[in-house]
Amino acid sequence: MTTTTLAGPRATAPARRKAAVLHAEWTKLTTLRSLWTTPLIGVLLTVGIAYAVNDAYGATDTSLTEDPSIGIYYGLNFGQVAAACFGILLIGQEYNAGTIRTSLTAVPARGRLFGAKLLLGGGIGLLAGLLSTAGSYLAAGATVDLALDSPATVRSIVAGVLYHPLLVILCLGATTMLRNLTAAMGLLSPMVFLGTTVLAAVPGVREAAQFLPDRAGQYALRHQDTAGIHYGHWTGLLIMALWAGAAAYGGLRSLRRHDA
Secondary structure, eight states, rough: OOOOOOOHHHHHHHHHHHHHHHHHHHHHHOOOOHHHHHHHHHHHHHHHHHHHHHHHTTTTTTHHHHHHHHHHTTHHHHHHHHHHHHHHHOOOOOHHTHHHHHHHHHHOOOHHHHHHHHHHHHHHHHHHHHHHHHHHHHHHHHOOOTTTTTTTHHHHHHHHHHHHHHHHHHHHHHHHHOOOOHHHHHHHHIIIIIHHHHTSSTTTHHHHHSSHHHHHHHHHHHHSOOTOOOOHHHHHHHHHHHHHHHHHHHHHHHHSSSSO
């Protein structure tokens, strides 16, 4: 006499629950205009400004010819603000509207909910990074002589693609720890757009500022070495990844330990 096992259906139940959470988060992302338009604006800003800068100065500005990455990623100075806002809005708007309580009621497993947000946020950020980097290199290619097979260019492209998802994850994790949309916007957006640049110009703080996430990540984009930076280009990308990982871990701990 044979017996029938029910292990198969039971084993697929967790996978189905994860898929359901992902689908719910995807529905939020695609139906809320502030969410899906933000990374799109970031891509358009990054590529558009890169095209404008290279068209106007690419053939005459010596800084752009000595290190083409300056012109290629010039638009990232503005586009990264959209990436940061996207990461903030992924969970910050739920805290702001109070709908985080509904989300946590529907998905009691908080790690699963946070993981779905990380996965979708990182995935959209990766797509934005691919489009922004490809568009920026195409914009610069008409005015700057680029060797796409050189190690520096390959590394810069990889860093450019990964910069966006790492920044999204960093801001998502930090916002979850703050549990407040206004505080996150007021702290993270100015810091990304202006704060670390200002800190890097202060003599007494310059040494420490080079280890901030966006400074380290942007150094990984450079084709040439920069005076005063005490680590390699790949190390810069690793530093940013460590910041993003720490923020994600902190966000998960905060979500699990605090009530909505």
